[in-house]
Amino acid sequence: MADQEKQIIVTLDVMLAKRKMRSKELAQHIGISVQNVSLLKSGKVKGIRFQTLTKICDVLDCQPGDILRFE
Amino acid sequence: MMLYKSPISLWMSPITKLLGVALIFVNTLFWFMPDLAHSVAIMYSGIDASHYTLTPSNRFLGWLISSLQVSVLSYGFFTVASIFQDFANGIWFADSFSNKIKRFGISLLIFSLLSPVVQALTGLALTYSNPVTQRMISISFEIDGKGMIILLVGILLIFIGKVIAEATRLADENSQII
Incomplete structure (x- = not known):
């Protein structure tokens, strides 16, 4: 039962704050809409493409583990 | 899922609706016009006109029975019109789309399967006023090229x-992957 409650938490907002970057700016850099960045930040998505993840990590100069957490 | 709006569909929707109405109208016109009733009676019953006399009552029965089959096709046309309307509004991958396609398919299937039933009932209705020994029923499971295609x-x-x-489920799921 405990395993079912575990989920992937998106901590993109934390990393954006650390890099002092706005969602709009990130969206422009990685080529997706601001609305999709907001959805990603709120975790209201079913998945994230490796392509998008690569671009985010490149722009924010971080590792996937810095924006995704399993708990 | 919203994609581009199809201008052709904007026209196709009312045209298809019109065809749906025309089907019922033409069928009614044929049965109630004495000159045309003979040809439509032969077409539906498969019985030669020499075996029955067309009266207002058996023409009405013939119209009623054939309307059953025609209405099924007309319903199918209205379903197609609804699909065209969705395309015209730019809705291509709605949940309802698959149901509408299925409904049109079912209406064609029922239309096709009703043919022998309608033929038998129309024949019976047309010859019902004949003396008991001259009443006829014609049942044919023969299916022509057009009937086979419809089926x-x-x-x-x-x-x-x-x-x-x-596909709609996958498109919906894909839209939630960023």
Whole structure:
């Protein structure tokens, strides 16, 4: 039962704050809409493409583990 | 899922609706116009005109029975009109799309399967006023090229509807992956 409650938490907002970057700016850099960045930040998505993840990590100069957490 | 709006569909929707209404109207016109009633009576019953006399009552019965089959096709046309309307509004991958395709397929299938039933009932209705020994019923399970195509397209559309339902689910899921 405990395993079912575990989920992937998106901590993109934390990393954006650390890099002092706005969602709009990130969206422009990685080529997706601001609305999709907001959805990603709120975790209201079913998945994230490796392509998008690569671009985010490149722009924010971080590792996937810095924006995704399993708990 | 919203994609581009199809201008052709904007025209096709009312045209298809008009065809749906025309089907019922033409069928009614044929049965109630004495000159045309003979040809439509032969077409539906498969019985030669020499075996019955067309009266207002058996013409009415013939119209009623044939309307049953025609209404099924008309319903199918209205379903297609609804699909065209969705395309015109830019809705291509709605949940309802697969159901509408399936409904059209089912209406074609029922239309096709009703043919022998309608033929038998129309024959009976037309010869019902004859003396008991001269009443006729014509049942034929023979299917011509057009009938076969309608039957196959109907079955195919039901399966296509299922495929579209799966495609819609995948498109919806894909839209939630960033």
